[in-house]
Amino acid sequence: MERDFFKKILIATDGSTAAENAADFGIEIAGLSGAKVYAVYVIDITSFDSILMDEPLTKDMSERFEKKGLEATSYVEENAKAAGLEAEAVMLKGNPAKEILDFVEKQKIDMIVVGSIGKSGIERLALGSVSGKVVRNAKVSVLVVREIFDFTKFFSRSQKKAKISAPVILEKEQ
């Protein structure tokens, strides 16, 4: 067991609370072996790459994404540094899953930490699209941090509707 335990850990973040949860967990694991933490945010340009947009709009978009990315990665970086670990914030552009995997290969990362659901929400209920791709295609170990999906939050919208419709029924009865 004199193996080099996880020395470089990549924490993928998209600024969602699920990713922040995953980051806290990843930092905890990194703390066990004193690993270096890479906080990675990928600007997903696949969606607005296919649409023709004028330059000021694209510029504005990427500026916004960069700001968001900075927020997301600095959360991880700060927490990692607070835990006494070496940390580096990285921002990439492209297809999230692909960029994460490429980065892992280039930097010889030992372990990837991802949240189970990110921004795209309940697309697949149990496992997000990016996390799914990463888990399936990575060549290194992957830690999937579970975000228990909050059904009450999801159904709160329909509950609100029910509340609105209730007085209507009462009026009819009168």
Next chain:
Amino acid sequence: MKRRPYRKILLATDGSENAKSAACSGLEIARNTGAEVYAVYVAGISCCSPIMPESYDWEIGKKGSEAVAEIEEMGREAGVPVNAVLLQGHPAQEILNFAEKNDIDMVVMGTQGKAGVDKFLLGRVTEKVVRHAKTEVLVVRSPCL
């Protein structure tokens, strides 16, 4: 940290090399956190018929306890006590059930077990566990030296 520390770790094994290296990573984490470790082997439902209960015992007794004993041995080397668990049924389902019943904090497993062909893809059992687990899942790919 806000999160609770790892207290219970489940190592899923089917006796394959991959499962062993996964167990290795799991034991490293357990040694560092002082977590309780469960080595779980699930015998397939098809291995033994309910008509012949003696065949059930024999099958599980041999392959399962061999697989689990290997992990116990690894645990002894690492100084981590391992609880051996033998189950029968659909592997993914039994692993998930066991994790839920015993408040497991993290499931550790390899990417490919016995049915594996492609190195870079996920095994069927692993895929199911990753998708449906309510706990953290560590999918291990690094070999154990």
